[in-house]
Amino acid sequence: xxxxxxxxxxxxxxxxxxxxxxxxxxxxxxxxxxxxxxxxxxxxxxxxxxxxxxxxxxxxxxxxxxxxxxxxxxxxxxxxxxxxxxxxxxxxxxxxxxxxxxxxxxxxxxxxxxxxxxxxxxxxxxxxxxxxxxxxxxxxxxxxxxxxxxxxxxxxxxxxxxxxxxxxxxxxxxxxxxxxxxxxxxxxxxxxxxxxxxxxxxxxxxxxxxxxxxxxxxxxxxxxxxxxxxxxxxxxxxxxxxxxxxxxxxxxxxxxxxxxxxxxxxxxxxxxxxxxxxxxxxxxxxxxxxxxxxxxxxxxxxxxxxxxxxxxxxxxxxxxxxxxxxxxxxxxxxxxxxxxxxxxxxxxxxxxxxxxxxxxxxxxxxxxxxxxxxxxxxxxxxxxxxxxxxxxxxxxxxxxxxxxxxxxxxxxxxxx
Amino acid sequence: xxxxxxxxxxxxxxxxxxxxxxxxxxxxxxxxxxxxxxxxxxxxxxxxxxxxxxxxxxxxxxxxxxxxxxxxxxxxxxxxxxxxxxxxxxxxxx
Numbered sequence: 001x002x003x004x005x006x007x008x009x010x011x012x013x014x015x016x017x018x019x020x021x022x023x024x025x026x027x028x029x030x031x032x033x034x035x036x037x038x039x040x041x042x043x044x045x046x047x048x049x050x051x052x053x054x055x056x057x058x059x060x061x062x063x064x065x066x067x068x069x070x071x072x073x074x075x076x077x078x079x080x081x082x083x084x085x086x087x088x089x090x091x092x093x094x095x096x097x098x099x100x101x102x103x104x105x106x107x108x109x110x111x112x113x114x115x116x117x118x119x120x121x122x123x124x125x126x127x128x129x130x131x132x133x134x135x136x137x138x139x140x141x142x143x144x145x146x147x148x149x150x151x152x153x154x155x156x157x158x159x160x161x162x163x164x165x166x167x168x169x170x171x172x173x174x175x176x177x178x179x180x181x182x183x184x185x186x187x188x189x190x191x192x193x194x195x196x197x198x199x200x201x202x203x204x205x206x207x208x209x210x211x212x213x214x215x216x217x218x219x220x221x222x223x224x225x226x227x228x229x230x231x232x233x234x235x236x237x238x239x240x241x242x243x244x245x246x247x248x249x250x251x252x253x254x255x256x257x258x259x260x261x262x263x264x265x266x267x268x269x270x271x272x273x274x275x276x277x278x279x280x281x282x283x284x285x286x287x288x289x290x291x292x293x294x295x296x297x298x299x300x301x302x303x304x305x306x307x308x309x310x311x312x313x314x315x316x317x318x319x320x321x322x323x324x325x326x327x328x329x330x331x332x333x334x335x336x337x338x339x340x341x342x343x344x345x346x347x348x349x350x351x352x353x354x355x356x357x358x359x360x361x362x363x364x365x366x367x368x369x370x371x372x373x374x375x376x377x378x379x380x381x382x383x384x385x386x387x388x389x390x391x392x393x394x395x396x397x398x399x400x401x402x403x404x405x406x407x408x409x410x411x412x413x414x415x416x
Numbered sequence: 417x418x419x420x421x422x423x424x425x426x427x428x429x430x431x432x433x434x435x436x437x438x439x440x441x442x443x444x445x446x447x448x449x450x451x452x453x454x455x456x457x458x459x460x461x462x463x464x465x466x467x468x469x470x471x472x473x474x475x476x477x478x479x480x481x482x483x484x485x486x487x488x489x490x491x492x493x494x495x496x497x498x499x500x501x502x503x504x505x506x507x508x509x510x
Contacts, residue, residue, distance in 0.1 A: 249461060299434045302489050
């Protein structure tokens, strides 16, 4: 079924009796050409592009719970492509371009809203660094715009311009950045993949891999053994747990990142705003809630909930730049588990096991990467070569020293 | 989280800085280690879901390094030792 304005009107006139489920609930077949483990944004996007762009048949997505129940439904919904390094920026710009065409591609309203993102600058050194980053973005075809203090005051009059410790000196804007309704991303990709023949197998947990003579032949699941020619793992957050079943150790630690949403308010924020002197980012959802977050808690965790010191730190960041946030009441807070990699950048690569492919290490930047991650992973699975924008995302960069370390923190995952 | 410091008693985890897996104590021997050994030591982690032995530094306190055994699924802390004692028991820093 194609969704359209005409269809909505037709259904409105006929009692909404003609809507059908957005995807099937098939039983597992005994063998697929390609199995994707992980029914989150990245896994479903991979399946969509495999089927639609790369013409692959007999694909399944295996998800232990329900699709979209992990990090794609737990993030702060921000999209942007404001990176510095050559290994990253072309990839994230590719992703932003895919976001721009996503809803037409999927025939699904994901509420992609290019309301802009503004990184605030608080020191002269930071201004230099941000302008350099803006120039790197432009060199890679992205948009970036330096705003001086007067321009910030015009556009964001509610910010705290009297903070002696963290004075606002300007900002780096990316007007094409913004927010997307995160759940709809999972559902839109799932619906499109399903329409292209992909089997989405929910409540089906992978319990092990069948590996013989260095080749992966399939997966053991709670619904029995399923054979496959190729298997792609896209379970960021649980990568360590899953890949240990294949005997692999990863350059990744799992950490918990908390996010927060306030009660619904009338429109007050024009776009995404980030605090450059601490770590705080905030936007306003279409329902009116202020959606915000900050640093990871900083210790290994699979608990999907964090602790209070980070709550205090995040709220202090909010109060420092935007004192009016103190009048809003917190509605909900939650935690998601991040694959924190050793250089802060992701991995999309083959493993040393034939037929087993890995996509993970997204740190806390996975949501914005969803379309390009799916596209690049599909490219790798279909052609056995990395996509042009993902050539740097290999396992062996830690052996060869070609780390992609945006913040220059070294192999300390909780600092990225 | 409350970390029960072996010398100072129960302390708020906010006083500490987290380093990572306690296996970092077991640095390869520079005389014999291969580049692969160093890669594995510096970059690869077990990252278990469950009990995890990990290094915490009490920078807001007595500046001791601790080995904390903590469940990554529940955040429950079951053991706290001085990293010095752990390292010596494993034959380091003699």
